[in-house]
Amino acid sequence: MDASHARYPFLDAAREAVGAAGVDLLSLVQEDHPAVDRGRERVERALVAGTVETDRRVTPRVEVLSYPVARVLVSLLEVPGAVEKYAAAEAATAYERLSEEFSGTRPGGATLALPDLLGEFGLDDEVREAADGYRVRVGTYLRLAPGGEGWALVRRDLASGTVGVTRAELHELLRRAVEERVAAGLPLDVPDPIASALDSTARDVERALSSRNYPRSFDADPTSEAFPPCIEHLLAAARDDDDLPAHSTFALVSFLARVGMSDEEIRALTGRDGEAFGYALERLASEGGTYAPPSCATMQALGDCVNPDDLCATISHPLEYYAEEL
Structure with missing residues (x-):
């Protein structure tokens, strides 16, 4: 199991590496392997922060093995929308990593080429490079395109059964393909021995989510005067x-949705059209504020905690700040 498998544990190569290693999931859990704790963290961060990135150093083997553990854990949770939120978070993290790969900005060089990823998802015959970007077969485009006015076929370059997309738009489509791959088969039918062994860990995740002390809803109309x-x-x-970045977009849109803004109000406030924020608006705002914004600790870790004031020192979540300022 290498660094590439750790970065993209949903790919066939990573799954095959786990199989070749002869890893038994029940043994991992019974031995309290570090992959179990990382799997728990993976799920918690996915449901709270919209990312599965970690702030600590983890070996490639632990990172790869944490993925099947996380899939089992999220299948055991009694949390509405957990599977969808988890898949979206895995896809958001992969999107950032793939953008680095394909733009040539990843430290140490690329480990995955675009043609290889297209082949992985069976899209090598569905996507072709063009002079001004890429052409995607219309059926695949409709399956993977986010919602939003900018993605509607009536506003696209449609010719010979294909739709023209930019490089950035192709990356958005691949994000959706990753989300499909992660969500496939979830929730799992977990065997009783594994479910019993992981039950306490799953309940720990549920308690961690339910014990967060930020407000779940607000009665007052949303106001920017109370924003942290x-x-x-x-x-x-x-x-x-x-x-x-994807994590910053998640933080902003999930916060605005949670304080009561509709997707139309978010577009107006941010000045972004449906195409620019389409994915976030569809997955976050349209769910009526279901997705929790990141905590202050996560915002700090990802570099989104900027210009903290005196009140920031007394709270642990941006929604707490908002509630105090209302």
């Missing part, structure tokens, strides 16, 4: 048309 500094910073960046 981190959200004000991300909002300003969005209005300046900055290329926000």
